[in-house]
Amino acid sequence: MTDGSDDIQALIALMARLPGLGPRSARRVVLQLIRRRGGQMAQLAALMERVAQNSRECLTCGNITDRDTCAICTDPARATGEICVVEDVADLWALERAGAFRGRYHVLGGTLSALDEIGPEDLGIPALIDRIARDRISEVILALNATVEGQTTAHYIADALEGSGIAITGLAQGVPIGGELDYLDDGTISAALRARRRI
Amino acid sequence: MTDGSDDIQALIALMARLPGLGPRSARRVVLQLIRRRGGQMAQLAALMERVAQNSRECLTCGNITDRDTCAICTDPARATGEICVVEDVADLWALERAGAFRGRYHVLGGTLSALDEIGPEDLGIPALIDRIARDRISEVILALNATVEGQTTAHYIADALEGSGIAITGLAQGVPIGGELDYLDDGTISAALRARRRI
Known part of the structure; x- marks a missing residue:
């Protein structure tokens, strides 16, 4: 009650369960959304409702799409x-x-x-x-x-x-592009050495 | 288009602008929401819409509330x-x-x-x-x-x-509860020393 209305509390609790967010960051997110309630929050709410209603899995490949078959599976x-x-x-x-x-x-x-x-x-x-x-x-x-x-x-x-x-x-295993040996784990170094190739 | 529908892309872009989230975490959040589109996402969308419509600032203190005057200002x-x-x-x-x-x-x-x-x-x-x-x-x-x-x-x-x-x-300045001197900044230690008190 003191933390704003019950709806705000419920929104924070729901946000805090999203991956990568906790109670503190959920509070920050909700406060920013309330500050931008006419713009960002209204837009987010409308988009979420549309995505929740329209998203489904592609019947062929399992990709997420808003049709029966996704854009990749239907691309000639x-x-x-x-x-x-x-x-x-x-x-x-x-x-x-x-x-x-x-x-x-x-x-x-x-x-x-x-x-x-x-x-x-x-x-x-x-x-x-x-x-x-x-x-x-x-x-x-x-x-x-x-x-x-x-x-x-x-x-x-x-x-x-x-x-x-x-x-x-x-997929090939080896040193990532830009990777420095000193920062790589032993497994990656060993795999890259075993799969070494002529330059 | 390949990343799902345009709505999903727009949702990710909007999410990525929330404090503490970036493009990668926004994608993770949206993917989890799509997996739980009937439950968590529909609930979030409905709550956001309600909060966006009902939240305003308390006319007396500036706290966020769903009435003209917040629960704290009206608490006798x-x-x-x-x-x-x-x-x-x-x-x-x-x-x-x-x-x-x-x-x-x-x-x-x-x-x-x-x-x-x-x-x-x-x-x-x-x-x-x-x-x-x-x-x-x-x-x-x-x-x-x-x-x-x-x-x-x-x-x-x-x-x-x-x-x-x-x-x-x-507010008093000093060592936080549970704080270890070795981990505190010099300013806090100096402030705590200046404000020292008899035990």
């Missing part, structure tokens, strides 16, 4: 024979920002995990294998995170596709 | 003779959380600044002085931040109230 300029498998929509966005891939995607929505009881069906891996069989795919790029979970999931998919004659590839 | 249990002057509503909330003050507030909405051309009128200081003359105030606590700007503003208000017979006080 993009190669249909290459599928890039990613864990999350955020990873798809990162690859699109890099602009280096001109094929199609498949979003798993997570990684295999015995502990959390996430199996191949939960990640739509059977659907991916169906899609690969149906669509005449020549290459599947497993762009999963370089974590234990990501690599376990990549190996599972590679095993499931063995014998299909499709090229299964993964 | 709170002392009318003590006014605590703060820079910002966030500071008022911090004092209320501490629960140590049972009087009324006055929110300046900033500090005096010759550089940014913020004068006493912009901060409602004449209104504060009127209010003090009208309301039979016995003590004005200048709870401004311990920054150069905060202390300049405090001195200006103290000067303006000189000769009124009202007690003008400021």
